[in-house]
Amino acid sequence: MGNCVYWCRDCGRTYDRDEVRYLCPACGERYRPGQPLTGVLTAVFDYAAIRKRFKKKQPDWSLFSAVETRCYPKYPVGNTPFFKADRLGKELGLADLWIKNDGLNPSGSLKDRASFLVVAEANRIGEDRIVAASTGNAASALAAVCAAAGKRAVIFVPKSAPKAKLVQIVLYGANIVLVDGSYDDAFRLSLEYTDRKGGLSRNTAYHPLTIEGKKTVALEICAQNGFKAPDAVVVPVGDGVIIAGVYKGFWDLKQAGIVAKMPKLVCVQATSSDAIHHYITTGKYRDAARPSTIADSISVTAPSNAHMARHAVLESKGFSLLVTDEEIRRAQARLARTTGVFAEPAAAAAAAGLAKAAKSGKLKRSGRIVLLVTGHGLKDIDAPLARIILPRPIPPRLDAVRGL
Amino acid sequence: MGNCVYWCRDCGRTYDRDEVRYLCPACGERYRPGQPLTGVLTAVFDYAAIRKRFKKKQPDWSLFSAVETRCYPKYPVGNTPFFKADRLGKELGLADLWIKNDGLNPSGSLKDRASFLVVAEANRIGEDRIVAASTGNAASALAAVCAAAGKRAVIFVPKSAPKAKLVQIVLYGANIVLVDGSYDDAFRLSLEYTDRKGGLSRNTAYHPLTIEGKKTVALEICAQNGFKAPDAVVVPVGDGVIIAGVYKGFWDLKQAGIVAKMPKLVCVQATSSDAIHHYITTGKYRDAARPSTIADSISVTAPSNAHMARHAVLESKGFSLLVTDEEIRRAQARLARTTGVFAEPAAAAAAAGLAKAAKSGKLKRSGRIVLLVTGHGLKDIDAPLARIILPRPIPPRLDAVRGL
Numbered sequence: 001m002g003n004c005v006y007w008c009r010d011c012g013r014t015y016d017r018d019e020v021r022y023l024c025p026a027c028g029e030r031y032r033p034g035q036p037l038t039g040v041l042t043a044v045f046d047y048a049a050i051r052k053r054f055k056k057k058q059p060d061w062s063l064f065s066a067v068e069t070r071c072y073p074k075y076p077v078g079n080t081p082f083f084k085a086d087r088l089g090k091e092l093g094l095a096d097l098w099i100k101n102d103g104l105n106p107s108g109s110l111k112d113r114a115s116f117l118v119v120a121e122a123n124r125i126g127e128d129r130i131v132a133a134s135t136g137n138a139a140s141a142l143a144a145v146c147a148a149a150g151k152r153a154v155i156f157v158p159k160s161a162p163k164a165k166l167v168q169i170v171l172y173g174a175n176i177v178l179v180d181g182s183y184d185d186a187f188r189l190s191l192e193y194t195d196r197k198g199g200l201s202r203n204t205a206y207h208p209l210t211i212e213g214k215k216t217v218a219l220e221i222c223a224q225n226g227f228k229a230p231d232a233v234v235v236p237v238g239d240g241v242i243i244a245g246v247y248k249g250f251w252d253l254k255q256a257g258i259v260a261k262m263p264k265l266v267c268v269q270a271t272s273s274d275a276i277h278h279y280i281t282t283g284k285y286r287d288a289a290r291p292s293t294i295a296d297s298i299s300v301t302a303p304s305n306a307h308m309a310r311h312a313v314l315e316s317k318g319f320s321l322l323v324t325d326e327e328i329r330r331a332q333a334r335l336a337r338t339t340g341v342f343a344e345p346a347a348a349a350a351a352a353g354l355a356k357a358a359k360s361g362k363l364k365r366s367g368r369i370v371l372l373v374t375g376h377g378l379k380d381i382d383a384p385l386a387r388i389i390l391p392r393p394i395p396p397r398l399d400a401v402r403g404l
Numbered sequence: 405m406g407n408c409v410y411w412c413r414d415c416g417r418t419y420d421r422d423e424v425r426y427l428c429p430a431c432g433e434r435y436r437p438g439q440p441l442t443g444v445l446t447a448v449f450d451y452a453a454i455r456k457r458f459k460k461k462q463p464d465w466s467l468f469s470a471v472e473t474r475c476y477p478k479y480p481v482g483n484t485p486f487f488k489a490d491r492l493g494k495e496l497g498l499a500d501l502w503i504k505n506d507g508l509n510p511s512g513s514l515k516d517r518a519s520f521l522v523v524a525e526a527n528r529i530g531e532d533r534i535v536a537a538s539t540g541n542a543a544s545a546l547a548a549v550c551a552a553a554g555k556r557a558v559i560f561v562p563k564s565a566p567k568a569k570l571v572q573i574v575l576y577g578a579n580i581v582l583v584d585g586s587y588d589d590a591f592r593l594s595l596e597y598t599d600r601k602g603g604l605s606r607n608t609a610y611h612p613l614t615i616e617g618k619k620t621v622a623l624e625i626c627a628q629n630g631f632k633a634p635d636a637v638v639v640p641v642g643d644g645v646i647i648a649g650v651y652k653g654f655w656d657l658k659q660a661g662i663v664a665k666m667p668k669l670v671c672v673q674a675t676s677s678d679a680i681h682h683y684i685t686t687g688k689y690r691d692a693a694r695p696s697t698i699a700d701s702i703s704v705t706a707p708s709n710a711h712m713a714r715h716a717v718l719e720s721k722g723f724s725l726l727v728t729d730e731e732i733r734r735a736q737a738r739l740a741r742t743t744g745v746f747a748e749p750a751a752a753a754a755a756a757g758l759a760k761a762a763k764s765g766k767l768k769r770s771g772r773i774v775l776l777v778t779g780h781g782l783k784d785i786d787a788p789l790a791r792i793i794l795p796r797p798i799p800p801r802l803d804a805v806r807g808l
Contacts, residue, residue, distance in 0.1 A: 079485075108782055170793075172744060390580065398597060401593070404579055
């Protein structure tokens, strides 16, 4: 484990890790439905110490961990493939395009990384119950890691959540509370639950270790990329915690002298779920009016980590763009057809944004660009299923096989 | 690449790899619907040379590859997690139970390994079209690797194949031929197609490199297990190619002096799809009468690789058993609940067999047992979806949360 403190970007205060659990006590007001969280904490490490001790030949990643590795669940998460996507690159006119396929985490999404670290923290502080509000990937990730670690997962889900999303959660043995209300209601109720009844909240951004868990994808990209930062990383953005995690990982690496520069972070949102995009491009926050996109994992009214997400994009000299559902669908098919990666719609949104950015010349054609695939396409087969066109059946004779 | 020849276990003849492509010309008769294949070839390496050159500290796995690594597609396959499953082990009374989770291959199943090697072979011989008959995992695996490698996949599918299974295949851009007939019809037609119209057949067992591809899971288990063979590996069995591949991997390792013994191979079939089980236990082959199991990936009338599968179990001093659909369902839920691994029904069948074998005392309680999870549960959510019982929705007030 690396020595670290929690730091509040809003007020500058720092805290020992056992002094505070969630938001900054000074800035993090009670949860207000429909508002991004304030006082989200950042783990800040002793980078001078890491500089001395970190060796590229035998990298000790625990130096970047806010939780002791002995507390880690015995459940391998991460170490997902990173590879050059020549065929897609050629179609897009990008000479050095790479894919980080985080859909190959155990429960099928990058969110396993956050759940892993929060469960490690639960082991450290001796907490057996972990609580979250979610309708999708975060919930199944938490349920999966809790199953492996023998923890109890209590998950608040709005009753409108699609049944298919609940399959994993139920099978992993989590306790589900179906809430007759919105996601905001479920979120608020889950916070009341941990306040009054106990358990550790894994709500995204609310617990600072969700960002720390997600940052490990950046550490891996760096190592797999020969301990260099790529020129840009394209990230699908919903509540803003993944892009904040990617930023945090590269920021840690830069502070520790392991990479020389930050990659530009490209934020991709769906047109109807554009709160962070609007915030980045105008400087003013407002909710997304009425999110409705096939990319359900990035469909958010009031993104919890809007402030950090904006900061990540601006500080990295990246940019933000929007994609339509039609662009997402086309990008999902193109990604599968040219790379063999079947991505869920939210992850395909990043591929759509990549295509758009390449076309508009916003990405350097010779630059090393990384597309971050955050979830597996098998998480949601209904989206592509509706559009599949099958050929007519033929009688089982060779002369009936035409055109192949 | 390691020096190797193809050897026919049935007649003892050997062939250079460019002398023969599929079955042994002497023993491998034309495909007869409803019969296991004869003359399936085995790649035999120069084990003395491997013995000299293989170093555990810097293992050169290409020595065990029948295809030059320069022909490999740039598409990472394998390197899946291997970890100790303490909670499930405790429930089953097994002190040293491990899981190899091959559902975390890119297309969601172990079959990516076979497709990877056949596509490498296609690169080697300059073939652009790869052909297979399949309704499920083999087809999506082939389509995925072909997409990444820029090959054309031509896949013969019986028209009764469930649409959900076709989503991946279509998205990956494969050419689908829907056949108005049975799987046997599709298989026969795919062989006629490659005979007359060309292309490389990836039909399982028919092409010897499908077994060689699948054997890599055994090489990985060996390396991840500290270069030792475990005491037993529990494998779900349909057409018999995966278990033959696991056997072949450990057999190679033993010939090369890397492991001292073979693990016992435990064959698990579904009660209605019992052709190989019957063959192992009685010595007489007959088709499965009417396969109908939720574990569709192991639902087979006439398993193509029955002979090798039987050999693998008998030679390794393993055993075979059957499990019911109800046992499979229960095992799927138990596996998810105790290990965080969501396995497709076919893979859950192995977990059901493991539980049965543990209960009956057929597995040494202190032995190192490996459960091979061959496919991801997200491949088929209908099976568990039908059984999920959700709690009643509650109003969004803390006092309505009961019992948690």
